[in-house]
Amino acid sequence: MKTTISLILVAAFFSACSNSSNDKSEGIILFAEDSDNWSVEGDADWNFENGELVGVGDSTAGFLVSTAAYKDFELNLEFKPDSTINSGVFVRCEAAISAGDCYEINIWDLHPNQDYRTGAVVILAVPLAQVQSLNKWNTYKITCKGNRTQAWVNGVQTVDLVNDLHAGGTIALQANGVGEMRFRNVALKELE
Numbered sequence: 629m630k631t632t633i634s635l636i637l638v639a640a641f642f643s644a645c646s647n648s649s650n651d652k653s654e655g656i657i658l659f660a661e662d663s664d665n666w667s668v669e670g671d672a673d674w675n676f677e678n679g680e681l682v683g684v685g686d687s688t689a690g691f692l693v694s695t696a697a698y699k700d701f702e703l704n705l706e707f708k709p710d711s712t713i714n715s716g717v718f719v720r721c722e723a724a725i726s727a728g729d730c731y732e733i734n735i736w737d738l739h740p741n742q743d744y745r746t747g748a749v750v751i752l753a754v755p756l757a758q759v760q761s762l763n764k765w766n767t768y769k770i771t772c773k774g775n776r777t778q779a780w781v782n783g784v785q786t787v788d789l790v791n792d793l794h795a796g797g798t799i800a801l802q803a804n805g806v807g808e809m810r811f812r813n814v815a816l817k818e819l820e
Contacts, residue, residue, distance in 0.1 A: 655702070655817030659692050659801060666692050669725060672803035681811040683803025685713060691725045691800040698818060699796035703770040705814040709735050709746075711762050713807030716750070719772055720794035725802075727751050731794055733770055733779050733787065735802075735809070737762050747779065747786030752793075755786040765812075773819055 659666050661676040668674055672683050672690025683690065698720070709715055714736045721730035732750040737760060739745045747755035759766070759781040769780040770787075775795075779787035799816070803809045 655815045658694055658703075658799065658814045658816050659811065660814075665695050667695060669693055669800075674803070679812060681801070681814075683713075683715070683801065683809040683811075685803045685805050685807060685809075687806055689802070689804040691718070691802050693721070693725060694799040697797050698772075698799060698816065700773045700819040701771070702817045702819060703768070703772075703799065703815070704817075705768050706765050706812045707735055707761070707768060708763070708765045708810040709737070709761060710807045710809070711738070712805065713809045714739075714802070714804040715809040716802045716804075717768060717770060718800040718802065719770060719777070719797075721797040721800055722794055725798075725800045729794075730797065730800070731772070731777050731789070731791075732802075733768065733777075735761065735768075747781050747784075749777065749779075749787055749789050752791060753787050753789045756788065757784050757786055759784050759786065771819070 670690030671688035672685045674683050716735050717733045718725050718730040723729045727750040734744055734748045734750050735746050737746050743754045744750045746761050766782050771778045775790055775792045777789045801811055
């Protein structure tokens with residue numbers, strides 16, 4: 629009887645440890661409503677609708693910027709651009725939120741220079757594949773580890789960049805120009 633109880637307690641302990649590590653491995657939610665882990669920069673209008681973060685531009689530019697800086701991480705999110713908005717996910721931003729001070733993982737299928745369309749790292753990497761993202765929900769998985777940045781749109785790898793420009797920094801979401809951009813389920817897991 630004591631052996632059975634001991635085995636049950638040991639199993640419960642390992643189960644609890646396993647569950648707590650799984651919760652931790654899920655990471656943190658960025659840009660959640662009522663959270664203080666982000667701030668607004670620029671003139672775009674940002675609000676929450678039914679758990680979705682909506683950025684609206686009227687010939688304006690604006691960003692949501694994390695208050696914390698991150699070095700090595702995996703970032704997962706969902707995004708839905710309309711046919712007119714210029715958007716992107718900026719990672720490892722060291723100063724201003726720009727393609728020169730961050731890695732800008734673009735969201736803009738109709739970019740006038742298709743080398744910088746959705747899935748590209750603006751200025752630094754042409755997308756490995758073209759994925760259509762307009763007017764529907766899509767997924768982005770972005771990893772930064774050491775000097776390597778990788779990205780996948782809807783499970784298709786679009787970026788595999790090795791570059792030493794930015795070792796760490798904030799994360800920002802963009803709404804630029806005219807139109808509407810939607811984000812949801814923005815989760816970051818720091819990597820060791």
